[in-house]
Amino acid sequence: MEGGSSFGQLLSLCLVVVVQCLVVSGGPIHRVADLHWYSATATWYGSPDGDGSDGGACGYGSLVDVKPLRARVGAVSPVLFKAGEGCGACYKVRCLDKSICSRRAVTVIITDECPGGYCSGGRTHFDLSGAAFGRMAVAGNGNQLRNRGEISVSYRRTPCKYPGKNIAFHVNEGSTDYWLSLLVEFEDGDGDVGSMHIKEASSTEWMEMKHIWGANWCIIGGPLRGPFSVKLTTLSTAKTLSARDVIPRNWSPKATYTSRLNFFS
Template sequence: MGALQATVFFFIFLKACCEITDAENAEWKTGTATYSKETEGSIITEGACGYGDLHKATYGKHSAGLSTILFNRGSTCGACYELRCVDHILWCLQGSPSVILTATDFCPPNYGLSADYGGWCNMPKEHFEMSEAAFAEIAVRKADIVPVQYRRVKCDRSGGLRFSLSGNSRFFQVLISNVGLDGEVVAVKVKGSRTGWITMARNWGQNWQCNVNLKGQPIAFEVTANSGRTLASYNVAPANWQFGQTFEGKQF
């Protein structure tokens, strides 16, 4: 290996190590958590991030609704958090075990109730609404609300990024899920075989849109994560793709 190649490899390796270390050493912050009772263990089947059936999206019981300040108008959708119950001898499980959650929904404020009793998602509360199954991994089910510590962590995903297509001949939309790294998509571009790179706008959650007709063209996507890393997946969808289909690209 030449000196230049060795230097480049070293810096790539160093950057990857730093990203992992930053995730593992993220500062613990304080918040609260509750749970909602749902069948099949999910908090919802269709949340504010647009993932649809959370079991099919692979997030399942480890999904969470975030309060206003954490949800950040949907930009945090897909982000991963580590939670542990703390400072409550009756409700927290011994040893303070932790659980990894994915942000999939918005926990709306209720300003008709006190922030300490029912209005847990009011500004500026940092609150997580969990599934009952995930809550039971860190606390006793009888608890209404528990104090927690939380931190952002790296998302461990199986397979590549998933691109679910929807729209019509004048409107193109893609839902991006199963995102690794920090899990948070901040910018998306799309390219057909007869176009250049087209910048997409956030519609809601992790749904991205543009007003362009890409029918009959193989499609490529360029996705930028919150960390600043950009990943391009070429020929994700073949020329005969249809709305309603989901395709898999590369992974961070």
């Protein structure tokens, strides 16, 4: 009986270790979804049925014009923009006026900042694409809702979901062997980035990248020699993911390199 009990305890310990190894590093998996709705205001910009901004303060460039971001983009006040660290976060936003709005919420991805006007003074404000704004209305009332201008809304965080896509790293224009700048694309789950590190193929050292603006990070050193592995940690729940040798030895500026990984959403 004692031998059987010891074996059972050992088996249980091994199962615990296996489960812990399967968890994304950075502690237990926490859900970024928030079940509580918070108060805010919202407006819209661009054309009435348009996709919103072309580019934006996060630096996603032409990605905002194509799926899965298309018509789901939104600018937010500094409270949610967080000096660029809020870029990539996803929110559900719903209109509170039951006379014209449906009960459904729209899911938007933060791609831009609105620093003045309705967004100033510490307010929590969403400036949505015309298409996203109109989708909060009862069918057929999109134009009437847009004519309201500023409206009261409620919002909450929600996990980002990019079906069929893995995290990609865009090498920004101007990058060299001595100044390398990266932009993260299609990050499931938290969507935001709290820190990034890079490792050269010939090294065991993870070198910290600096947040420069929007969703862009850089490292100064050199000469930097690829291929590079990239490790990123989310801002919201500190999940960590490492993409080994994701940027090849012969990398080039303005190229995008897709990993084989993504966070659990």
